Amino acid sequence: MNEESMEKPLTDWSALLGGLAHELKNPLSTINLNLQLLREQQSMGDTPQAERSVKKVDLLLGEVERLQTMLTDFQRLVSNAPLDMREKNLNDIVADVLEFENEDLTRRGIGVASQFDRNLPLIPLDENLVRQALLNLIVNARDAMEDAPGTLTVSTRREGDYALVEVIDTGVGMDEETLKRAFAVYFSTKQRGTGLGLPMVRRIVERHGGIVTCDSSPGVGTRIGMGFPIKGEGECDEGS
Ligand SMILES: Nc1ncnc2c1ncn2[C@@H]1O[C@H](COP(=O)(O)OP(=O)(O)O)[C@@H](O)[C@H]1O
Ligand SMILES: [Mg+2]
Structure with a gap:
């Protein structure tokens, strides 16, 4: 040494x-x-x-x-592996992940809906990480509707300088206490949960320079959004 x-x-x-x-x-x-x-x-x-x-x-x-x-x-x-940022169409990534998950969701009696803003510009994204984040949100939505299969809606739209993708479910929702702690590492209300899903979502979005939003009401459902900066202010664009 x-x-x-x-x-x-x-x-x-x-x-x-x-x-x-x-x-x-x-x-x-x-x-x-x-x-x-x-x-x-x-x-x-x-x-x-x-x-x-x-x-x-x-x-x-x-x-x-x-x-x-x-x-x-x-x-x-x-993981601190550098982001692999490329100009991507967020709609394509969402459609792909949804297609992949569609069979499992349908088999569970969950209806799947999507609403795409076709005018979203290409934005710099690490596709693998965005897929992971989206998958985590879809799995959470699926879990939330386990006892009462409802509808999973994934939508994209532009909001100011962000391209927003929202995952909306009609599941059990979160009470105030759960909502407060949902993004904390190791917090889980599930018997077999890891409590790492939402922290991972947050980390991925923040590494892109983006923002996460979360709304939920018990018995009604949950809406979680990931906003990715259209101009790209993520880690790899520092100083450019
Ligand atoms: N869509 C959702 N509906 C209701 N509760 C949710 C939803 N997503 C997350 N939660 C709550 O946040 C907690 C943390 O989620 P997460 O970090 O993904 O860990 P895990 O899924 O392993 O429990 C969950 O245990 C659950 O209580
Ligand atoms: Mg999870």
Whole structure:
């Protein structure tokens, strides 16, 4: 270790935490694989013991999957990888993600609607990150309508200097307390939630120089908007 790196304080938390998440994922996938093999073996037996074992293995598999999801979300949240900004049509990205999610939503009895502002200009976006953010919002909307399938609406429009995409659901909505904490890291009201979805949405939008809006009423539904600057004031455009 040279002097310079010895003196360097340990402040690159994102690299440190991202690396830890990465290291944890390897043994987890080994555990996952072996649990699946174990499950296969156990489910061939038809004794009550074998049945109980299968149930226990299923429980473990569920927990392992939850950890894997959490680590992937965590890696994305702390990632400092530079944005890959390109001039994109926000409508195309939204339409693509919706098409991808359509089958799952429809199967759950959720109606899907979209309203596109066809006059939106091309704007600088990191397409992968915008997709991730949008997906997080759609998954939350889906979860919110789990017990009473309603309608998911995704719309785009221009608002001043921003291209706005809104995800609107007719789900359970949030009370004041939940709304206040919804964007806090690890806050979740779900049994299997990670509490990393909305923080990730916020981080992605803010890295683009954009803004997030959120309205919700209990029993009525939720509307979350991501506004991306049309001229691009995101990280990669600094100083240009
Ligand atoms: N569309 C929504 N409708 C109702 N509640 C929501 C919605 N989106 C987010 N929330 C609330 O905000 C919390 C945090 O969301 P998120 O950060 O995505 O974590 P997670 O989905 O893992 O719980 C959720 O647990 C839920 O209480
Ligand atoms: Mg979520």
